[in-house]
Amino acid sequence: MKTILTTGSNGLLGQKITEKVLAEGRVKLIATSKGANRYPVINGYEYAEMDILNPAQVRAVIEKHKPDAIIHTAAMTNVDIAEANKSHCHQLNVDAVQTLVSLCEQKNIQLIHLSTDFVFDGADGPYKEEDAVNPLSYYGESKVLAEELLKNCQANWVILRTILVYGITNDMSRSNIVLWAKGALEKGLPINVVNDQWRMPTLAEDLAEACLLAVEKSAQGIYHVSGKDYMSIADLVRKVADYWVLDKSIISEISSESLNQTAKRPVRTGFVLDKTIRDLGYNPHSFEEGLKILDEQIRKVN
Numbered sequence: 001m002k003t004i005l006t007t008g009s010n011g012l013l014g015q016k017i018t019e020k021v022l023a024e025g026r027v028k029l030i031a032t033s034k035g036a037n038r039y040p041v042i043n044g045y046e047y048a049e050m051d052i053l054n055p056a057q058v059r060a061v062i063e064k065h066k067p068d069a070i071i072h073t074a075a076m077t078n079v080d081i082a083e084a085n086k087s088h089c090h091q092l093n094v095d096a097v098q099t100l101v102s103l104c105e106q107k108n109i110q111l112i113h114l115s116t117d118f119v120f121d122g123a124d125g126p127y128k129e130e131d132a133v134n135p136l137s138y139y140g141e142s143k144v145l146a147e148e149l150l151k152n153c154q155a156n157w158v159i160l161r162t163i164l165v166y167g168i169t170n171d172m173s174r175s176n177i178v179l180w181a182k183g184a185l186e187k188g189l190p191i192n193v194v195n196d197q198w199r200m201p202t203l204a205e206d207l208a209e210a211c212l213l214a215v216e217k218s219a220q221g222i223y224h225v226s227g228k229d230y231m232s233i234a235d236l237v238r239k240v241a242d243y244w245v246l247d248k249s250i251i252s253e254i255s256s257e258s259l260n261q262t263a264k265r266p267v268r269t270g271f272v273l274d275k276t277i278r279d280l281g282y283n284p285h286s287f288e289e290g291l292k293i294l295d296e297q298i299r300k301v302n
Contacts, residue, residue: 001026001027001028002027002028002068002069002215002216003027003028003029003030003065003066003067003068003069004021004027004028004029004030004067004068004069004070004071004212004215005029005030005031005032005061005062005065005067005069005070005071006018006029006030006031006032006070006071006073007032007033007050007052007070007071007072007073007074007100008033008052008072008073008074008075009031009032009033009037009039009047009073010033010034010035010037010038010039011033011073011074011174012165012167012168012169012174012176012204013073013114013165013204013207013208013211014031014033014073014074015038015039015169016167016169016204016205016207016208017029017031017071017073017208017211017212018031018039018041018045019208020205020208020209020212021044021045021212022041022044022045026212026216027212027215027216028045029044029045029046030045030046030047030048030061030065030067031045031046031047031048032047032048032049032050032061033049033050033074034049034050034051034052034074035049036049038171040170040171046065048061048064048065052074052092052096052099052100053091053092053095053096055099058096058099058100058103059099059103062103062107062109063107066107067109068109068110068215069109069110069111069112069215070100070104070109070110070111070112071112071114071211071215072097072100072111072112072113072114073114073211074092074096075092075093075114075143076088076089076092076093076139076142077116077139078139079118079137079139079140079261079262079263079265080261080262080263082137082138082139082142082263083137083138083139083262083263084262086138089138089139089142090142090145093139093142093143093145093146094142094145094146094149097113097146097149097150098149100113101149101150101153101155101157104153104155104156104157105153105154105155108155108156109155109156110155110156110157110158110215110218111150111153111155111156111157111158112157112158112160112211112214112215113146113147113150113157113158113159113160114160114162114207114211115143115146115147115159115160115161115162116139116140116143116161116162116163117161117162117163117164117199117226117266117269117270117271118135118136118137118139118140118143118265118266118269119133119134119135119140119143119144119147119161120133120134120135120140120266120269121134121135121136121266122136122197122265122266122267122268122269123266123267123268124268125198125266125267125268125269125270125271126200126230126268126269126270126271126272127224127269127270127271127272128224128271128272128275129161129221129222129223129224129275130222133147136263136264136265136266137263137264137265138263139263140266147159147222156218156220157220157221158214158219158220158221158222158223159221159222159223160207160210160211160214160223160225161222161223161224161225161271162202162207162224162225162226163199163200163201163202163226163227163269163270163271164176164177164199164200164201164202164226165201165202165203165204165207166178166179166201166202166203166204166290166294167203167204167205167294167297168294168297168298168301170301177201177233177236177237178201178236178240178291178294181193181236181237181240181241182240182244182246185237185240185241185244185246185247185250185251186244186246188247188250189250190250190251190252191237191250191251191252192252192253192254192258192259193233193234193237193251193252193253193254194232194233194234194253194254194255194256194259195232195233195234195253195254195255196232196255196256196267197232197233197256197265197266197267197268198230198231198232198233198267198268198269198270199230199231199232199233199236199269199270200226200227200228200229200230200231200269200270200271201226201227201229201231201236201287201290202225202226202227202284203227203284203285203289203290203293203294205285205293206225206227206282206284206285206290207225209282210223210225210276210280210282213280213281213282214280217279217280217281219279219280223275223276223279223280223282224271224272224273224275224276225271225273225276225282225284226270226271226273226284227284227285227286227287227290228273228284228285228286229286229287230270231287234251234253236287237251238251239287239288239291240291243288243291243292243295244295
């Protein structure tokens, strides 16, 4: 059984990986994050505090636990904050990756790195793995720089690009588009939603499964991982309203330009999933199925 170490284990994807490992026992897990462990179950895996911006601490944790693979989920993902704080974004999204790349090369560890659809400019989606990158934001640029570090390294590397991840954990510190839309509509708050951006939203459980499949199959290269349904952000919010039988009349459609966001967003992303389905055996849920899974989890949390 392989030993995997996850970074950012307190985040949504990190917690979903922990959940999956505890339920299915396919690998031995070392979960790491900055600060105390926020996952509610403490048995069945090991937890180590690890700040990815502290290279000495990262080295010490990796040398102690000797993982076969590292799944690197920790990152700055807020696109506007990244645009406004480029140096901090570079530290988290590029420098920290360089630390992991160097250690994985030295110790022959597989490195699975999470990337994003924002490496593309959105002019010609859905995208295949080999399509040319052209980021519009500094967040996207930082992810391209990190991808280049992996592509040029001697370790066994995997880049998993994903899109608009949604899901819920017991202690959600950050929201996502589905929870935001559901919460606002339940309060009866009028909401503005862009109708000129298209995405393929990804259930966090599906992304966690892809991470484990990449380890189990000793994959190498770039893989696109998302849900299978292609929709505009406005359509996504309407589907959320339909699923929970909420009032769609308070949804106003607007253009991206009218939001005056700090960072530019790509218009049409989306992924061609054929390679990931073929090579990894990836089998994503539909958006409707994802909402049903989320609904069941929300009922348990409440």
